[in-house]
Amino acid sequence: MKKIFGAKKEKEPPPSIQDASNRLNTRGENVDEKIKKLDAELTRYREQIKKTRPGPAQEAVKARAMRVLKQKRMYEEQRDMLYNQTFNLDQVSFAAEGLKDAQQTMSSLKSANKELKGMMKTVNIQDIDNMQDEMMDLMDVSTEIQESLGRSYSVPDDIDEEELMGELDALEADMGMETESDGVPSYLQPDNELDVESELKLPSAPSGHGRHNAQGEDEHGLPAVPQASIRG
Template sequence: MNRIFGKKKDTGPAPSLSDAGARVDERTRNLDEKIKVLDQELLRHKHALAKAKGQAAVNIKRRAMETLKRKKMYEAQRDQLAGQQFNIEQTNFTIDSIKDTQTTVQAMKGANKQIKSEFKKMNISEIEDTIDDLADYMEDMNEINDIMGRSYNVGDEIDEADLDAELACLDDELAAMDELGIDDDAGGITATAGTARPSYLAPSRPAAAQSQVALPAAPARPLDEYGLPVAPTREPAQQQQIM
């Protein structure tokens, strides 16, 4: 049978793109060397042609034309090999891209399985309950902070509007006293009413006036936390006499 149809030749494994690319690169380098030699030869012909005359110039010109033709042929071959090399590189790039894509897909499949496995360990209802509990705790903490920040020195019955009105009355009273020429003495006692003006409402006195000796004044009545005089309290002895 093999005598009639012949035996199939064992060509071996197909060459890889890397081998084909290396072979094309080697051929391209050989052509570049040949073109370089021809360029040097053309340069010599050019210098010789500049000095030759007559038949010698004709012979030099003919050899230069033959050299130029061979150079053009080598350049055309090099351009063909450059096209082949470009196709090989593009094919190799496509193969590498496919391999990278396959690797990426396999990695994503593994990540997908891991995500599913980890997601099964999570309970959305428990997460929602946890967030709701945290919100309740935050609200309770804010309420506790409000309670701890309350002031117990001022009663609830005192209103800011009442305080403003009372302060306006004090201003009117002080203005009327200034118009009448009534002034506080060193102890802060008025000449007519006998009540003490709060220290923060007392007018400032010049240094010369302060250096003068002031007449003894009646003791000032104590003031409450709003700057108003406190009603005097009776001593125990007075209470017994009354009884």
């Protein structure tokens, strides 16, 4: 049957937006190249017109320049049309890419939503609250254990504030005395009064009452008065 009627040809898939845009861009580049060549030719004719005197020769150059200018205008119109088509394709391409991104975003959100629902089924808020309560209880027990292990053994607990202040005052007084004694050199600290007197070599005071020394002085260091003169 296929040999008689022939096989049905498969249709080629339509060109994509990117393919059509690339083709238009290629055509636009070719048109731009042609316009550049025509511009160079017009520049040459312009120089010839300046150098040629008015007359038939100059008119012939102007006619050739006019034909080139008409071709340039035609190519410029084609280039503008190609640019407009490329712009329209770019807008369609942007819209299509935006829709694809939206589809992928929706698909990702649906997948994430399904995964979250499955995870929520395995998590119970009551279990979390119970675990938090147990953790708080364990922390309290741990604190009590640490306080018990850090307790001192031989420290009396019946010391009042007055006793504490008295002990501190006594310590302060002892520290003051030690500071004063430390500040005086040993050679300036006498051991007793006898050492001071021996060092100063002072005469000792008379011990007897009413007795006179060899120099005729009484116990106060004054000249003694004879007993006879006193009686008389």
